[in-house]
Amino acid sequence: MSIFIDKTICNGCKGLPEARCERICPGNLCYRNKNMKAEIRDQSACWTCACCVKECPVQAIELRLPFQICSNSASLKARLTKDKTIWSIWNSQGEKEEFIIKARN
Amino acid sequence: MDIKYIETDILIIGGGAAGCFAALQVYKKSPRCKVVVMEKAHIERSGCLAMGLNAINAYIHPEQTPESYVDFVDREFEGVIRKDLVLTIAKRLNEVVKEVEALGLPIEKNDDGTYKKRGSRSVRIFGERLKPILAEAVMKTTAKVLNRVVATNFIYDGKKVCGAFGYGVRDNCLYVIRAKAVIVSTGGASGIYKPINTGGARHLMWYCPWNAGTGYAMGIRIGAEMTSFENRFIPLRVKDVNAPTGTIAVGVYSKQVNALGEDYLGCHYQHLGGRKCLTQYRLFATLEEMKACRGPCYLDTTNLNDEEEKQLKEDYLNMNPQIVLLWASNGMGPRKKPVEIRGTEPYVVGGHCQAGYWVDTERRTTIPGLYAAGESAGGAPKKYVSGCWVEGAIAASTALNDIDDTSTTDIDGAIIEKEKSRLSGILNRTIGITPLDARERLQKIMDEYAGGISFNYMLHENRLLEARQLLQCLHKHTNEVMAVDNYNLVEALECIDRIDVARTLVEHLMYRKETRWACYQTRWDYPQKDDEHWLKYVNSVYDIETNEIKMIERPLQ
Numbered sequence: 095m096s097i098f099i100d101k102t103i104c105n106g107c108k109g110l111p112e113a114r115c116e117r118i119c120p121g122n123l124c125y126r127n128k129n130m131k132a133e134i135r136d137q138s139a140c141w142t143c144a145c146c147v148k149e150c151p152v153q154a155i156e157l158r159l160p161f162q163i164c165s166n167s168a169s170l171k172a173r174l175t176k177d178k179t180i181w182s183i184w185n186s187q188g189e190k191e192e193f194i195i196k197a198r199n
Numbered sequence: 200m201d202i203k204y205i206e207t208d209i210l211i212i213g214g215g216a217a218g219c220f221a222a223l224q225v226y227k228k229s230p231r232c233k234v235v236v237m238e239k240a241h242i243e244r245s246g247c248l249a250m251g252l253n254a255i256n257a258y259i260h261p262e263q264t265p266e267s268y269v270d271f272v273d274r275e276f277e278g279v280i281r282k283d284l285v286l287t288i289a290k291r292l293n294e295v296v297k298e299v300e301a302l303g304l305p306i307e308k309n310d311d312g313t314y315k316k317r318g319s320r321s322v323r324i325f326g327e328r329l330k331p332i333l334a335e336a337v338m339k340t341t342a343k344v345l346n347r348v349v350a351t352n353f354i355y356d357g358k359k360v361c362g363a364f365g366y367g368v369r370d371n372c373l374y375v376i377r378a379k380a381v382i383v384s385t386g387g388a389s390g391i392y393k394p395i396n397t398g399g400a401r402h403l404m405w406y407c408p409w410n411a412g413t414g415y416a417m418g419i420r421i422g423a424e425m426t427s428f429e430n431r432f433i434p435l436r437v438k439d440v441n442a443p444t445g446t447i448a449v450g451v452y453s454k455q456v457n458a459l460g461e462d463y464l465g466c467h468y469q470h471l472g473g474r475k476c477l478t479q480y481r482l483f484a485t486l487e488e489m490k491a492c493r494g495p496c497y498l499d500t501t502n503l504n505d506e507e508e509k510q511l512k513e514d515y516l517n518m519n520p521q522i523v524l525l526w527a528s529n530g531m532g533p534r535k536k537p538v539e540i541r542g543t544e545p546y547v548v549g550g551h552c553q554a555g556y557w558v559d560t561e562r563r564t565t566i567p568g569l570y571a572a573g574e575s576a577g578g579a580p581k582k583y584v585s586g587c588w589v590e591g592a593i594a595a596s597t598a599l600n601d602i603d604d605t606s607t608t609d610i611d612g613a614i615i616e617k618e619k620s621r622l623s624g625i626l627n628r629t630i631g632i633t634p635l636d637a638r639e640r641l642q643k644i645m646d647e648y649a650g651g652i653s654f655n656y657m658l659h660e661n662r663l664l665e666a667r668q669l670l671q672c673l674h675k676h677t678n679e680v681m682a683v684d685n686y687n688l689v690e691a692l693e694c695i696d697r698i699d700v701a702r703t704l705v706e707h708l709m710y711r712k713e714t715r716w717a718c719y720q721t722r723w724d725y726p727q728k729d730d731e732h733w734l735k736y737v738n739s740v741y742d743i744e745t746n747e748i749k750m751i752e753r754p755l756q
């Protein structure tokens with residue numbers, strides 16, 4: 095798995111012509127299903143670039159590494175403000191690390 | 200499939216670093232000039248820069264000059280580069296970096312306001328948002344950006360390029376775009392070789408997996424002259440997650456160590472320059488260590504202090520968040536365990552190495568009406584992102600000057616019908632070859648016979664002859680490729696493009712009968728560098744009539 099979409103959080107970006115993750119994915123992998131929830135059409139085609147993770151305004155998408163790469167789980171989320179990117183990373187024990195990094199002048 | 204007709208002055212194919220800068224340059228010089236940017240994904244987060252970037256690696260610090268930059272690139276590439284092109288880039292590097300800073304990119308600075316030196320030719324940036332920053336600037340111009348339109352072929356009347364076809368993946372339309380000038384600024388080619396990660400992780404690769412070499416392939420198909428494809432690029436990266444090693448080696452000065460803990464460049468490779476060796480030898484030495492049973496190899500990050508570890512993680516989040524995730528998964532930060540490194544599969548690129556269109560210093564290709572910039576333009580390696588910006592600006596200025604007294608050309612309806620039936624044919628076919636099958640076949644052939652990871656990148660005429668034959672066979676089957684939906688059609692088109700790129704690549708690899716660049720181009724059958732015969736460029740032109748690739752030698756310039 096490369097990204098995990100939490101369907102209980104995803105609101106499908108209702109009101110927009112396409113979901114934000116769908117609009118942004120450089121590989122055209124995200125789409126909105128019949129229930130107005132985001133889906134990824136092919137996990138194996140994901141570059142793990144985290145563009146969808148950053149774009150989601152309700153943080154419904156987590157970045158994870160494919161099992162092939164690591165058999166322990168960890169996950170990463172991001173939130174963008176106007177000039178900063180705020181990253182939250184949970185390690186395999188569930189401990190959280192946070193980074194706030196400037197992203198534009 | 201409906202057809203959408205668009206007419207413009209300048210068409211830019213590929214809204215990446217070079218393409219964005221081309222659009223900005225046209226607007227700056229001639230705001231009333233009509234510009235269309237054709238972008239495969241969404242311009243805000245497409246291609247190489249989608250994840251972000253943590254350094255600009257082509258910058259002229261005060262103690263250097265554009266000429267010293269050219270000398271550095273010339274040394275790195277064993278005397279075979281287009282010095283004329285690299286010089287045009289080097290002269291404007293600092294100017295474009297300043298421009299992007301003004302658009303909003305944070306760059307690390309000294310107290311006196313000058314850029315802080317990260318490496319000899321490098322500055323540290325906080326570039327997670329670099330692509331959105333560039334895109335935003337383009338959106339403020341009058342350029343029309345066509346997102347989710349995939350370039351499929353140039354519109355070519357046998358004499359000049361008159362525009363391009365695109366496939367709208369969202370609206371399932373064929374775009375017919377007529378233009379007075381076309382700038383090709385697409386990315387290089389990934390996915391030519393079997394990747395180091397396969398199956399469920401097959402796209403966890405260094406280069407953007409959707410950079411399919413489409414710009415090269417479209418040029419090859421109309422007989423544009425291509426250069427130096429044999430100068431493949433193989434980055435030395437953090438194993439599995441492909442994070443850049445420069446972030447550690449240049450950013451926090453860590454050494455490359457083998458499993459015995461030896462600084463192996465210093466211990467065993469002094470004859471190649473030791474720790475100050477060329478980039479290619481860092482990879483070569485790592486491979487040699489594996490053969491000598493002294494692998495795995497690492498970057499020794501165990502001596503980092505708290506502050507350095509934090510900076511390293513931040514730098515990676517700005518460019519390659521996967522490695523931070525890997526550390527979290529393993530409960531191992533870089534201080535607990537050194538970072539394992541290895542070479543990836545080979546790529547065909549014009550930004551790190553020098554594959555691409557043969558261009559003049561104004562970035563005209565050999566086909567009238569067609570200009571190339573960035574990864575598409577050959578002969579100027581180590582241009583990286585800032586060099587792509589410069590080339591975008593140069594190509595745009597040239598195109599603007601050249602179109603002064605031209606008009607768009609009428610397009611023969613039969614050419615449009617032919618492209619439409621090619622695309623709809625792939626969609627309508629119910630029996631045939633899937634993009635998955637085509638991709639796996641291509642990657643297997645290239646891996647096994649054209650120096651992939653399974654053969655330690657080694658090349659030999661006997662194997663390349665086999666590759667040529669197998670690729671010819673595979674090429675014959677490209678008109679049987681089928682797709683079940685719009686998304687799948689793009690995958691099918693990518694496969695076709697990659698096969699065209701691979702065929703040209705194999706001819707280049709076969710033609711250069713020496714070993715010029717370690718690992719990138721190492722011949723078993725010609726293991727020595729041969730300056731007497733090969734201080735020259737290897738170029739090629741595809742002959743549409745005979746379906747053969749003609750090789751051309753060009754003297755150094």
